[in-house]
Amino acid sequence: MGREAVVATEEELFASVDALLDEEAHLPPPPERARLREAAGITQARLAAAMKTSTQSVKNWENGRSGGPGHCTAPRGAGHVHPPGRSRDHGAGDRRGDSSCRSHRPGCRGVVGDLSGDVPASGHVEGCGADGGSAVPARPARRTGRRWFRVRSRRDRAGLPRPYHPGAGGVDPEGVRPRCAEAAPQRQGLRPVDRPHRRGCSETRAPRAPGGPRAAPLPAPARRPPGGQAGEEAYQWVRDVDLLSDEECTLPHAVGLDLNTAFLAAAARLVVGLSAPDHFHAPAFNPKIPGSWLVDLSDIALDPRLPSPCTPDGSRPAGPAWYQTHTVAYAQELGYNVHPLEAYLRRESGAYLDPWHDRLKTAYVDTLADLGVTKDLDDRQFLAAMECHKQADPAMAAVLAAIKATVKGGVGKLRERPQGKSYKQGERWPALERPTWRPDIRAAVISKARVNMHRKLSNMAKMTGLFPLAVLSDCVVYPSPGESPHAFLPYAASGKPQPGGFRLGPxxxxxxxxxxQTMLWAVDLMEQGLNPARHIKGGDAVLDEGE
Structure with missing residues (x-):
């Protein structure tokens, strides 16, 4: 009875996956739509007339901007008459992409489908050509010629390439087996038409070859465990009111400082991964390798008047969690020993965002200079120029706002959320199909920006003895004896700003x-559980132009 119950439960899971995969129409990609029409000798006008629609609708459908049931029949029929041609780059000796050289015996031929959305984009795909005949063992490792495969379904064109290794001597119905599939955050499953039979791998039909045991079929999809993703987000922290001293409460003012394009500054010379991640168990931490590390940073105890550098809300970590390299490196910089439990690391890396950073930085500085805010101004002149720069030239002020929005939107596009009321939980959304889907790069930018902010907060406490009241992303609020930042920022005897803390400039x-604002106003918001950094400008900093 127990075994039958387990089988029934797994079949129900497979049936749920089948229903999910069959929800979408299996349409060719946009470049293939135009190719099939042209191969059939059909013009856009003829196709529009046959479908009783406009020529512009056909163009939109071929470009992937719209779709409709009426356009689905033509490419399906033309696909059988005009199949895609073989690439000329493959010589006669390279037959990996030639389907004619493969066996067409019935058997277990599976394509792994990624059912989760939290995966970065991949611009290149290699199919899994493993033949799963009932009496054919898995190909040995020396026949494949390479170690990794990138496997995904036709619906998952922007899926993360996951590492797979071929069967080494043993009989493997699929020819490939997932490495560390239980630890991977993605859910895995097989398409219904390709799923191997559970009882079709007996000793009589697939004799065991020497070298290892036979691998079982891929498991049913499983949900990602809680805490299975990195929580690298910008600061949203407010100090506990009970930690305010009497001296701080008697100060008359609360002054907010905003860092210019903090995410753009964090992207400067930022090393990010350029290849698919590899999974490691208990690796030694290396601050030069980009990736995600599962490490326990709960033993980091800092002054409670400062936010924790590890969490967005500034609270102390409760146990092991996933962090980007910059967060773990900063913990090591503070003098703590870090011992990662797991890691997903990328062997190939580079300063991918440098061209983007350099162009936007030049545009930002030049636009401020056109508005009268130049680099050669001292701090008092800079504050005076910033008070009236928007009124000097409204058109250039609009250009400056557009540059800020480009920085903010560019980082946000790396992990764009589903939008629209029509979206249903569990469905894929268009951002997953774009090459800009790189949540790991977004997490690296935010991690470095948060670490930079905490380093300045810590240095300010050492140099001035002042602690922040609240932090919101790139804005920080300090108690101050005066209305100007000069009242609390650290300066040397020569009048120059002290390095390491907050410095004014364009x-x-x-x-x-x-x-x-007044200190009384800030304390009142803190007692209500609100963030003074969000409202110190007079409105909502996030809704207005917060970065």
Whole structure:
């Protein structure tokens, strides 16, 4: 009875996956639609007339901007008459992409489908050509010629390439087996038409070859365990009111400082992964390798008047969690020993965002200079110029706002959420199909920006003895004896700003005045559980132009 119950439960899971995979129409990609029409000798006007629609609708459908049931029949029929041609780059000796050289015996031929959305984009796909005949053992490793495969379904064109290794001597119905599938955050399953039979791998039909046991079929899809993703987000922290001292409460003002394009500054010389991640168990931490690390940072105990550098809300970590390289490296910089439990690391890396950063930084600095805010101004002149720069030239001020929005939107596009009321939970959304879907790069940018902010907060506490009241992304609020940042920022005897803390200036990463309110106003918001950094400008900083 127990065995039958288990089988029934797994079949129900497979049936649920079948229903999910059959929800979408299996349409060719946009480039293939135009190719099939042209191969059949049909013009867009003829196709529009046959479908009783406009020529512009056909163009939109071929470009992937729209779709409709009426357009589905033509490419399906033309696909059988005009199949895609073989690439000329493959010589006669390379027959990996030639379907004619493969066996057509019935057997277990599976394509792994990624059913989760949290995966980065991949611009290149290699099919899994493993033949699963009932009496044919898996290909040995020396026949494949390479170690990794990138496998995904036709619906998952922007899926993350996952590492697979071929069967080594043993009989494997699929020819490939997932490495560390239980630890991977993605859900895995087989398409209904390709799923291997559970009882079709007996000793009589697939004799065991020497070298290892026979591998079982892929498991049913499983949900990602809680805490299975990195929580690298920007700061949203408010200090506990009970930690305010009497001296702080008697100060008259609360002054907000905003860092210029903090995410753009964090992207400077940022090393990110350029290849698919590899999974490691208990690796030694290396701050030069980009990736995600599962490590316990709960033993990091700092002054409670400062936020934790490891979490967005500033609270102390409760146990092991996934962090980007910059967060773990900063914990090591603070003097703590880090011992990762797992890691997903990328062997190939580079400063991928440098061209994007350099162009936007130049545009930002040049536009501010056109508005009268130049690099040669001292701090008092800079504050005076920033008070009236928007009124000097409204058109250039609009250009400056567009540059800020480009920075903010560019980082956000790396992990764009589903939009629209029609979206249903569990469905894929268009952002997953774009090459800009790289949540790991977004997490690396935010991690470095948060670490940079905490480093400045810590240095300010050491140099001035002041602690922040609240932090929101790139905005920080300090108690101050005066209305100007000069009242609390550290300066040397020569009048120059002390390095390491917050400095005023027009370039990315330097600070400007965000707003000034009374200390009583800030404490009142803190008692209500609100963030003074969000409202110190006079409105909602996030809705207005927060970065």
């Amino acid at each position: 370039t990315p990463g330097l600070a400007k005045l965000e707003g000034v």
